[in-house]
Amino acid sequence: MAVDSTDDLEAVLGYETIAVVGCSSTPGKxxxxxxxxxxEHGYDIIPVNPFADEIFGREAADTLADVAETIDVVCVFRPSEEVSDIVDAALERDDVDAIWMQSGIRDDDAAARAEADGRTVVQDRCLKVEHRRLVA
Known part of the structure; x- marks a missing residue:
C-alpha cells in the first residue's frame, strides 16, 4: 500500500529494524x-553499503541479500534510478514489510511492484522528519 496518511506513516515508524541501503559512514551526510x-531513538539500524566495513559500530552488509537479521523496513538512500533493483532485492526477502525512499527519491513502477506484493511503500519523505513530527 502507498502511504500518505499520518496513521500509515506512524505504522511504518512502529517497526524496529531498518536496513539502510546507502548508509554513509560520513558524518554530515x-x-x-x-x-x-x-x-539514537531506539531503532535497530542495519547499514548496507558495499564500500564500508562498519558504520555505527556495526558490520555493514554489502547487499540486502547479505543481511542475516530480520528486516522490517528497507530505507533507501540511493538515487531514484537505483531504486528498482533495491526494491527487487527487498521483494526477494519475506521479512521486509515496508520500503521507505528518502526525500527526493521515488520510482513509481518499483513502488507499484512492491505494493502489489503486499509491502507498504513510502516515497520522497524523510524518515527523521516524519519521526520527529509524529513520534518524538
Missing part, C-alpha cells in the same frame, strides 16, 4: 545523520 538519529 543525510545518509549518516538520519540513520544515526533513528539509532
Amino acid at each position: 543525510a545518509a549518516h545523520n538520519v540513520p544515526k538519529y533513528m539509532l
Whole structure:
C-alpha cells in the first residue's frame, strides 16, 4: 500500500529494524545523520553499503541479500534510478514489510511492484522528519 496518511506513516515508524541501503559512514551526510538519529531513538539500524566495513559500530552488509537479521523496513538512500533493483532485492526477502525512499527519491513502477506484493511503500519523505513530527 502507498502511504500518505499520518496513521500509515506512524505504522511504518512502529517497526524496529531498518536496513539502510546507502548508509554513509560520513558524518554530515543525510545518509549518516538520519540513520544515526533513528539509532539514537531506539531503532535497530542495519547499514548496507558495499564500500564500508562498519558504520555505527556495526558490520555493514554489502547487499540486502547479505543481511542475516530480520528486516522490517528497507530505507533507501540511493538515487531514484537505483531504486528498482533495491526494491527487487527487498521483494526477494519475506521479512521486509515496508520500503521507505528518502526525500527526493521515488520510482513509481518499483513502488507499484512492491505494493502489489503486499509491502507498504513510502516515497520522497524523510524518515527523521516524519519521526520527529509524529513520534518524538
